Amino acid sequence: MEAVGNGPKIGIDGPTNPMVTPLLTDLYQFTMAYAYWKAGKNNERAVFDLYFRRNPFGGEYTVFAGLEECIKLIANFRFTEDEIAFIQESLPSSCEVGFFDYLRGLDCSDVEIHAISEGFVVFPKIPLMRVEGPVAVVQLLETPLLTLINYASLVATNAARHRFVAGKSKLLLEFGLRRAQGPDGGISASKYCYMGGFDATSNVAAGKLFGIPLRGTHSHAFVSSFMSLDEITERSLQSCDGSNVCEDFVSSVQTWLSKLKLSYLLGGIFGETNQSELAAFISYALAFPKNFLALVDTYDVMRSGIPNFCAVALALNDLGYKAIGIRLDSGDLAYLSCESRKFFQAIEKEFVVPDFGKTGITASNDLNEETLDALNKQGHEVDAFGIGTHLVTCYAQPALGVVFKLVEINNQPRIKLSEDVSKVSIPCKKRCYRLYGKEGYPLVDIMTGENEPPPKLGERILCRHPFNESKRAFVVPKRVEELLKCFWPGRSGKDREELPSIKLIRERCIEQLNQMRPDHMRRLNPTPYKVSVSAKLYDFIHFLWLNEAPVGELL
Numbered sequence: 001m002e003a004v005g006n007g008p009k010i011g012i013d014g015p016t017n018p019m020v021t022p023l024l025t026d027l028y029q030f031t032m033a034y035a036y037w038k039a040g041k042n043n044e045r046a047v048f049d050l051y052f053r054r055n056p057f058g059g060e061y062t063v064f065a066g067l068e069e070c071i072k073l074i075a076n077f078r079f080t081e082d083e084i085a086f087i088q089e090s091l092p093s094s095c096e097v098g099f100f101d102y103l104r105g106l107d108c109s110d111v112e113i114h115a116i117s118e119g120f121v122v123f124p125k126i127p128l129m130r131v132e133g134p135v136a137v138v139q140l141l142e143t144p145l146l147t148l149i150n151y152a153s154l155v156a157t158n159a160a161r162h163r164f165v166a167g168k169s170k171l172l173l174e175f176g177l178r179r180a181q182g183p184d185g186g187i188s189a190s191k192y193c194y195m196g197g198f199d200a201t202s203n204v205a206a207g208k209l210f211g212i213p214l215r216g217t218h219s220h221a222f223v224s225s226f227m228s229l230d231e232i233t234e235r236s237l238q239s240c241d242g243s244n245v246c247e248d249f250v251s252s253v254q255t256w257l258s259k260l261k262l263s264y265l266l267g268g269i270f271g272e273t274n275q276s277e278l279a280a281f282i283s284y285a286l287a288f289p290k291n292f293l294a295l296v297d298t299y300d301v302m303r304s305g306i307p308n309f310c311a312v313a314l315a316l317n318d319l320g321y322k323a324i325g326i327r328l329d330s331g332d333l334a335y336l337s338c339e340s341r342k343f344f345q346a347i348e349k350e351f352v353v354p355d356f357g358k359t360g361i362t363a364s365n366d367l368n369e370e371t372l373d374a375l376n377k378q379g380h381e382v383d384a385f386g387i388g389t390h391l392v393t394c395y396a397q398p399a400l401g402v403v404f405k406l407v408e409i410n411n412q413p414r415i416k417l418s419e420d421v422s423k424v425s426i427p428c429k430k431r432c433y434r435l436y437g438k439e440g441y442p443l444v445d446i447m448t449g450e451n452e453p454p455p456k457l458g459e460r461i462l463c464r465h466p467f468n469e470s471k472r473a474f475v476v477p478k479r480v481e482e483l484l485k486c487f488w489p490g491r492s493g494k495d496r497e498e499l500p501s502i503k504l505i506r507e508r509c510i511e512q513l514n515q516m517r518p519d520h521m522r523r524l525n526p527t528p529y530k531v532s533v534s535a536k537l538y539d540f541i542h543f544l545w546l547n548e549a550p551v552g553e554l555l
């Protein structure tokens with residue numbers, strides 16, 4: 001369906017999910033747009049801030065994600081005739097047709113978006129995005145922008161937290177597609193978990209869409225689908241360098257299994273292993289001799305899976321192939337990984353197979369931050385974690401409360417009051433800065449009015465808690481970073497920030513997390529990062545608050 005608006009086409013593709021259209025919004029945005037239009041207010045210039053009030057997962061930081069998809073929506077925001085017809089059907093018949101002509105010409109060419117760069121570490125109350133433009137259009141954008149940012153930032157933060165507990169050296173694989181909240185949940189999870197620091201995904205569509213590295217093993221069904229070694233008819237395998245062919249790879253594996261059984265170091269750990277499991281492993285090795293990895297917990301890890309895997313890996317080794325490793329998917333993962341490692345090391349020693357002791361161990365099965373932490377405390381030998389359900393469903397906290405609040409209209413600052421101080425909005429079109437201390441850590445984020453001079457290097461600036469009078473501190477910044485950059489200039493003539501690749505955003509995110517002071521990052525009782533306002537903005541907030549709040553009368 002052809003779009004009918006006439007905004008600038010600047011070659012930005014549409015959102016990844018084709019369901020992200022101007023209709024992906026709440027009905028009340030259209031009813032308000034109509035009422036603005038009817039009142040002749042639709043082109044009044046409004047400024048909205050998009051921000052959250054509390055960091056998720058009991059932590060003190062959040063990773064900002066989802067910006068690129070927002071810009072893709074903005075760049076392509078136009079109604080099709082079909083969509084306009086549906087809106088007309090859905091609104092009361094009393095709505096004047098002029099409104100639908102107005103929608104016909106609508107796009108975001110007069111909207112200006114400033115945002116924090118995707119992948120940045122962000123904190124409560126600071127606008128992640130400032131959206132300025134004709135009030136009716138910006139109002140229509142509220143819901144899609146929130147839906148594009150909320151889950152993206154939540155799951156990227158969840159991924160970053162899992163990375164933090166697992167440690168930098170571990171390989172983290174996102175296995176969540178089957179458990180995600182539908183196809184968009186699955187694709188978004190793969191994208192934003194990679195951004196938050198995961199290494200790869202099992203989700204093939206996400207690999208194609210975003211270039212995320214793909215990884216995977218095999219399932220229990222593959223193992224249990226085999227009944228016996230007789231099923232393997234094609235038994236030959238060429239050596240890795242192509243110089244010779246092993247005519248009966250099955251026999252070679254069986255010979256190794258007998259050697260292992262008689263081994264002094266492995267002394268009687270196992271007797272007869274499960275032969276159908278062995279058939280599955282051999283078949284997988286014949287299919288992928290260079291990438292052999294086996295799921296070893298279908299029958300019995302130490303009595304069957306590990307010896308069977310080792311026999312196949314050693315037969316592959318004779319032909320110059322190096323097996324990748326095993327996956328453990330049940331039982332005590334700390335204990336089983338340590339026992340498996342001992343087994344591999346004993347083989348390296350007894351049969352003089354260099355590096356066999358370092359064979360990779362992947363673990364999966366309902367992993368989350370807590371189980372990773374428990375495994376660390378107990379000591380484990382896992383090299384890679386496959387994490388699904390808890391990661392992608394954000395089991396520990398299902399939503400990040402990102403909100404979109406009006407802060408100015410027609411150059412008039414607006415405030416939203418609440419009994420709950422944490423819900424009072426911070427008025428005015430603002431600028432935001434991150435101030436760094438002498439040790440290189442970010443010390444505080446500060447919001448100022450749009451026209452205040454920026455904080456200066458080496459000059460003392462008073463940073464005030466926005467609502468608590470007694471909380472304030474002087475800061476002499478060693479570095480000042482302006483946080484809100486222009487990602488969609490509208491008609492302002494400003495330069496537009498480029499949208500970096502997902503890989504660059506991931507690197508930026510890792511760098512951002514690394515530069516935080518460790519006490520903000522720890523899992524137990526982390527120190528809150530300070531978010532403040534300038535003295536001038538503080539005074540103005542409280543002036544406006546008093547101005548807007550009615551004075552009660554005691555009777």
Ligand SMILES: Nc1ncnc2c1ncn2[C@@H]1O[C@H](COP(=O)(O)OP(=O)(O)OP(=O)(O)O)[C@@H](O)[C@H]1O
Nearest residue numbers: 329330331332333334335365366367371374375378
């Ligand atoms: N050493 C460990 N310390 C703490 N938690 C662990 C440890 N090893 C595994 N876990 C976790 O314990 C849970 C065990 O899951 P569950 O009770 O389903 O047992 P299982 O081993 O999966 O059994 P099944 O054979 O039925 O699949 C998983 O969430 C797993 O991540």
Ligand SMILES: O=P(O)(O)OC[C@H]1O[C@H](OP(=O)(O)OP(=O)(O)O)[C@H](O)[C@@H]1O
Nearest residue numbers: 175329364365366367386387388389390
């Ligand atoms: O546990 P998660 O973190 O979600 O990771 C993904 C899980 O998906 C697979 O299990 P499968 O679907 O075969 O079911 P299972 O739970 O019976 O192992 C895999 O073996 C993992 O256990």
Ligand SMILES: O=C(O)c1cccnc1
Nearest residue numbers: 175202215216217218386
């Ligand atoms: O490749 C795997 O091992 C995998 C993929 C998805 C879910 N569970 C496991």
Ligand SMILES: [Mg+2]
Nearest residue numbers: 329364365366
């Ligand atoms: Mg499982």
